[in-house]
Amino acid sequence: MRHEHLRTLLVTGALLAATAACGGQSGTEAAAKTLTWASTGGQFQADEKKALQEPFTAKTGTTFVNVSPAEPAQVKAMVAAGKTTWDLANMSWIYAGAYCGELYEKLDDPSLDRSKFPPGTTHDCFVPTYRYANVFSYNADDYKADPPTKIDDFFDVARFPGKRIVQDYPKSGLLEAALIADGVAPDQVYPLDLDRAFRKLDTIKDSLVFAPSYGAVQQMLVDRQGSMVITVTARSIVTAQSGANLKAVWDFTTTDIGALVIPKGSPNKALAQQGIAFVTEPAQAKAYAELTGTAPARTDVDISSIAYSDLQKSFNAFLPDRGRLLEQDKPWWIANTDAVVKRWTSWKVS
Template identity: 40%
Template sequence: MLKIRNSLFAALIGATSAVVALEQVRAEDKSLTFVSYQGTLQDSQIKAWQQPYTASKNVQFEYDSPPDGAKLKAMVEAGAVSWDVMDQGAAFAEQNCGKLLEKLDFSKIDTSQFPEGSVSDCGLPVYFFALTFVYNTEKYKDHPPTKLADFFDLKNFPGTRVLPPDISLGTLEYALMADGVDSKNLYPIDVDRALKKLDTIKSSIIFTKTNGALQQALVDGQADMGFAVTGRVMASAKAGAPIAPVWDKTILGWDALIVPKGTANLATAMDFVQFVSHPEQNKRFAELAGVIAATSKATPDYSDLNKTFNPRLHDETGDKVLLSNVKWWSANLNSVIAKVTPWMSR
């Protein structure tokens, strides 16, 4: 009888060990496909997010690019979603929440550390970027611009202006503030009034189709002033462009982590998003990529160049940095584009 019991016990131990081993293999085989924009940005995400997550959770990563909304839509509609976590604009998260995107699990995320209005049901903010007003220091070395209104003053500040290809980043808001609209009353945007203000300098505007072309215009000296996002401004400065920022009112946009609807790795994807929300991951990413930290609890050690072009470090009064109204833009982007596009060609 004892031998039989011992045999049964050994069998049970063996079965249990087999189950544990199987679970370990499954854990080791876990993987996520992360979709971002390649280049320095994604390299920084890998170092700040994916590598420490792999070390902590034994989850491997595959990578794809770019985070194309049309491709995601086709995947979801076909029921063949191969992406698990994406870096995308905040407006995309608002527009497609519950349709192309899963609602995030915030049960283990401290949302109070993010600016009010930046967290959405389907998007966790992971970095901010400014639409920065920059000018050529050689062109205006004796009389530099100091406020948004100077961008629209061709009499006192003659020269070419360059604008970003994405109208939702803040160009219209800047035009309105330069025209006297209080920063607290920008939304809903009076598109006609903004375009009327832009009409006053239209003959001196360079319209760019890509951010790369905008950056080149700053580097080559084709543009004497410009509105450009943080990353492109710093890249231009690194490439030798003699530019400096004007800190009047500055619009911040942001990117968010989103989870495609129908991912086969939902629990792991949600856990990864929660991991990225930690201040230490945000701090490391902000340092590596030179972006503006998403959480107030992150304290990046910025380089001198990062400090020069980080609006939060130049906001002495606490009212100069403004968040874009992503909800308004997500609801109105198509109608704005329909109005701005023919205006540009006139």
């Protein structure tokens, strides 16, 4: 199945990206132990350098060239030009799943033991490097006497008035939350009943604020443009650090993974796979979790051994007594993203 929406995203800006792809190091110029790592930039890429890259350099002598942002259009352009310069990219696993073997390399290193990761979080072209959640939280200054306590409250604008800030992308946990609030049991959420989910969203549509980026989510909350939010773990933490009086609600929460993927034609595929295996090892996984507040991907890392701050703990869905957790279904989202995004876009303007 082809995913036309993803193709549209990948094609956008591809001509400009192709020009950039042809620059930089050539295969003959690149050192044998240099990996080019594409990511989001900013603090999160700085955390990757400290917790993941520097220990790999110390162990193997491998150096890193860091670039940002990690855009799928750039991957498409590089592969099309036959000049892939990135070895590792921190981007949504959806792209790697949809174009596995075509734009992204299959992972075949035996050190990437998929049994070490939670069920449903791995694929031929990706394994998780960390786990996070789509956290429902609220501004405690707005609900002092009667705070929200369950996911249903996100959809109760009569009892809990105020704007709800959401990422302008349907895979933000909102559709699953809508179904749970409408009475669907967690083990019956997938395959998503989109008609039912959007009917539930209709009941709060006038109270939704669509943020174009995680940075916009953070700024809107700090500026008090909304009273409730569903957003990712790390952004929840940073937003609270920035001054928003956020409190998490632990009733129902979707969980997801971050992944490092390898663009097709990487000049250092074998070394890149070794890098992926290394960053998921307990020492690096714990160091990254402590910096970001996310959770290690491997099931053999004891989360209670991680020195989270109190603020990080308050937004960490993987600690005890966090209510009902549901991992977002990877095969379903890979197969249906095109249809869901089309439906989402149409619904917003209807």
